[in-house]
Amino acid sequence: xxxxxxxxxxxxxxxPAITDLFLAFLRDExxxxxxxxxxxxxxxAWIGDDTPSPAADAVAVALHAVADxxxxxxxxxxxRDFLVGEDYARRAGFTILPDPSVIDLYGRPVLLQHxxxxxxxxxxxxxxxxxxxxxxxxxxxxxxxxAARIAFAQKARDASQARQSEMKQGDRAQFxxxxxxxxxxxxxxFGRYGVDTMIHxxxxxxxxxxxxxxxxxxTRIVLGDWYEQGSVLRVTPEGWTLDALAN
Numbered sequence: 073x074x075x076x077x078x079x080x081x082x083x084x085x086x087x088p089a090i091t092d093l094f095l096a097f098l099r100d101e102x103x104x105x106x107x108x109x110x111x112x113x114x115x116x117a118w119i120g121d122d123t124p125s126p127a128a129d130a131v132a133v134a135l136h137a138v139a140d141x142x143x144x145x146x147x148x149x150x151x152r153d154f155l156v157g158e159d160y161a162r163r164a165g166f167t168i169l170p171d172p173s174v175i176d177l178y179g180r181p182v183l184l185q186h187x188x189x190x191x192x193x194x195x196x197x198x199x200x201x202x203x204x205x206x207x208x209x210x211x212x213x214x215x216x217x218x219a220a221r222i223a224f225a226q227k228a229r230d231a232s233q234a235r236q237s238e239m240k241q242g243d244r245a246q247f248x249x250x251x252x253x254x255x256x257x258x259x260x261x262f263g264r265y266g267v268d269t270m271i272h273x274x275x276x277x278x279x280x281x282x283x284x285x286x287x288x289x290x291t292r293i294v295l296g297d298w299y300e301q302g303s304v305l306r307v308t309p310e311g312w313t314l315d316a317l318a319n
Contacts, residue, residue, distance in 0.1 A: 075177065076102060077109045077305040079186065079273025080297035082152065084116035085127055090298050093317065097302060098134040103141050110166070111273045111295060112150025112186030117229065119221040120214050121159040132164040139165030148173065150186045150274065151197075154204060155214065174265055178309040183267045187274030187294070190253035190261065196235070252277065258292060259285045271295065271305065278303055280314055 083091050102108050115128065139145050145166035149156055161168050172185035192198060203209055213221065236251075252275050262270065262285035271293045278296030282289065293314065296303025302317025 073106050073178075073308055074104070075107045075109070075307045076105045077111060077184075077271055077293075077295060077307065078298075078303065079111035079150070079295040080113045080276060080303075081110075082113055082116040082297065082299060083127065083131065087299075088127075090302075091127055091131070093302050094298070095130065095134050097304070097317065098138050101304075102138045102143060105143050108138060108143055108145045109184060109271075110145070110147045111184060111271065112148050112171070112188075113152045113273065113297075114147070114150070114156070115153045117225050118153035118155050119225050120155055120218070121157045123218065123221075128160070129163075132160065136163065136165035148184060148186050151188045151201065155210065172261075172265070174267060177269075177307060180269060181265075181267045183261070183265050183270045185270070185272045187253070187272030190257050190272065191251065191274070192254045192257045193250045193252075251275065253292075258283075262286055262288070262290050269293070273297070278314055280312075 081090065081094055083094065085091075114131075135145055145164070146169050147156070147161065147164075147166045148169050148171045156168070158168070169184070172183055172189070174181050174183050176182075188197070188201060213224070216224075258270075262268070268285075268288050268290045269292075270290070273295040275294060276297040276299075277294050279294050281292040281294070283292065284290065293305060293312065295305055296314070296316065303314070304317060305312060305314050
């Protein structure tokens with residue numbers, strides 16, 4: 073009995089080796105799992121379920137095969153693929169969960185989320201997140217022609233990269249703080265949901281943290297990204313391990 077958690081794969085045609093690694097993971101280990109949870113940023117970018125993408129089609133087929141094998145697959149939208157909709161979910165055979173969600177994991181209530189909601193020190197990003205999660209904004213965006221959506225996404229990505237580059241060249245310590253979770257928000261989130269275990273991605277800082285929150289001993293597990301290698305959290309009734317997957 074093993075439940076698998078992954079996030080931040082950022083699948084993109086420019087990195088076919090990572091897509092191949094993920095497809096191999098689905099064909100092998102995922103087929104034997106009790107469940108598979110993908111906590112956001114499965115794709116580097118997503119501008120609508122109607123976007124032609126042979127790579128995304130191949131991923132959908134592979135994910136559906138896992139579901140067809142009796143392994144439930146769950147997905148939480150990330151900051152790069154928040155526009156993944158029910159059409160792609162049907163094609164991929166997964167269930168979209170709200171962000172955040174509390175699940176029962178071998179008798180333990182565990183909070184799952186992508187993780188960007190914890191980064192409250194990044195005020196500019198949180199403002200952008202609020203705008204882009206607005207159903208009215210999303211409906212207007214998705215109603216645009218594909219070329220216009222591609223241009224908008226590229227402009228947003230360029231602006232984000234330029235901003236991060238500028239921050240890195242300035243105060244590096246401040247950059248690390250702003251782009252990581254805010255401790256006060258972590259503490260408040262544990263209290264808000266009444267759990268003592270949280271699993272998330274987004275920050276690309278894989279680790280298992282033990283901390284005190286609300287007078288309780290808590291665990292915050294941060295999943296790794298898949299830019300250079302894979303990363304998977306394996307959970308059994310006996311415990312968990314956070315491991316890298318060699319490319």
